[in-house]
Amino acid sequence: MYTISRFSQLCKMSARMLRHYDKEELLKPVHVDTTNGYRYYEKSQLETALRIKKLKEYRFTLPEIRAILQTSDREWFTGLIHSKIHELSNEMNRYKQIIAEMQEMIEDKVDLIPGERISYDILLGMRHEIRVLSQRVQMNIANMDKYVDSLYEEAEERNIHLLGVPSAVFFDEEYTPDHSDIELMIPIVHRNDEDASGDWQIKTLPQKFVATTLHVGSYDYIGYAHMALEEWIEHSGYFLSGPPYETYLKGSECDCPVEEYVTQVCFPVTNEARQ
Numbered sequence: 304m305y306t307i308s309r310f311s312q313l314c315k316m317s318a319r320m321l322r323h324y325d326k327e328e329l330l331k332p333v334h335v336d337t338t339n340g341y342r343y344y345e346k347s348q349l350e351t352a353l354r355i356k357k358l359k360e361y362r363f364t365l366p367e368i369r370a371i372l373q374t375s376d377r378e379w380f381t382g383l384i385h386s387k388i389h390e391l392s393n394e395m396n397r398y399k400q401i402i403a404e405m406q407e408m409i410e411d412k413v414d415l416i417p418g419e420r421i422s423y424d425i426l427l428g429m430r431h432e433i434r435v436l437s438q439r440v441q442m443n444i445a446n447m448d449k450y451v452d453s454l455y456e457e458a459e460e461r462n463i464h465l466l467g468v469p470s471a472v473f474f475d476e477e478y479t480p481d482h483s484d485i486e487l488m489i490p491i492v493h494r495n496d497e498d499a500s501g502d503w504q505i506k507t508l509p510q511k512f513v514a515t516t517l518h519v520g521s522y523d524y525i526g527y528a529h530m531a532l533e534e535w536i537e538h539s540g541y542f543l544s545g546p547p548y549e550t551y552l553k554g555s556e557c558d559c560p561v562e563e564y565v566t567q568v569c570f571p572v573t574n575e576a577r578q
Contacts, residue, residue: 304334310344314352321352327365329355329372361387393445400561423516423531427541427572432510434493436463438503439474439486447471447485448555454487457503466490470550470569488548511544514570517552521561525549528568536572545571 311318324330325342330351332342351372358368361384371380438454451469458465467490474484491505514535518528529547536543553565 304343304345307332307342307344310348310352314349314356316352316356324355327369329365329369362391363387421519421527423518423528425514425516425532425535427512427514427539430508430511430513430569430571433466433508434491435488435506435508436465436491436503437486437488437506439484440502441482441484444480444483444485447487450485451487454489454503458489458491463505464492466492468551470548472546472548474546511571512541512573514541514572516568518566518568519562520564522564522566525566525568528566532568532570536570541572541574543570544573547571 305313307318307321311321316324321330321342325332330348333345333348334343335341336343354372355368358371363371363383367383371383374380436454436458438450440450442450454469455465457463470488472486472488474486488508514532516528516532518525532547547568547570550567550569551564552567553559553563555564557563
């Protein structure tokens with residue numbers, strides 16, 4: 304058997320990391336001395352340690368690694384690898400976009416965040432009653448496009464005729480990108496049946512006054528549009544009567560630069576003060 308110090312040299316992991324993997328039940332020592340707490344490992348565990356190390360390089364989480372180590376299902380493991388490749392590809396594309404933005408800053412000598420922002424025109428109008436295909440999900444906000452795509456697929460499969468582009472309602476009080484509470488909605492042609500699954504539903508949005516504005520460009524700066532609407536509501540004697548929502552008139556599906564994205568930000572309002 305090997306002491307934890309010697310085993311850490313063999314697998315090139317720190318003793319602290321080996322203790323953590325013991326706690327996470329990924330790589331438990333074959334023996335722990337009850338008198339002094341020393342951990343001991345055996346030769347066959349080197350392969351497991353090296354597998355864990357390689358899976359960490361592939362950016363798998365500890366729960367994912369634990370599941371991988373406990374299964375012999377090659378098909379499942381292959382599917383998990385494909386999913387991780389997709390995740391890493393998206394991350395790589397994001398890094399490429401960041402690098403391009405940084406190079407543009409250098410070449411054009413622009414500020415990190417421009418001090419002068421565009422002004423927003425606020426419009427007040429009536430949103431008429433409308434039927435929507437709806438799905439409320441706890442999701443990583445980076446995966447929102449995937450959920451929107453699945454909603455479109457559901458509509459096609461159920462022969463539901465769509466009338467417009469998707470909208471999103473954000474219910475979280477704080478920004479929680481890894482676990483966001485979001486309702487996705489797409490307007491549909493009126494239908495009498497109430498066919499629905501546990502994941503989605505068809506519902507009616509009532510007639511409401513809404514204050515709206517258009518945001519052109521990256522979602523990173525869409526907070527300015529929300530601030531403009533909040534200031535308008537405060538100074539115009541109106542009150543918020545429902546959660547704000549965003550309608551994506553032009554976005555990632557258009558395969559265009561983020562500078563050309565167009566988002567309509569909507570605040571349901573009323574001129575009657577809450578009691």
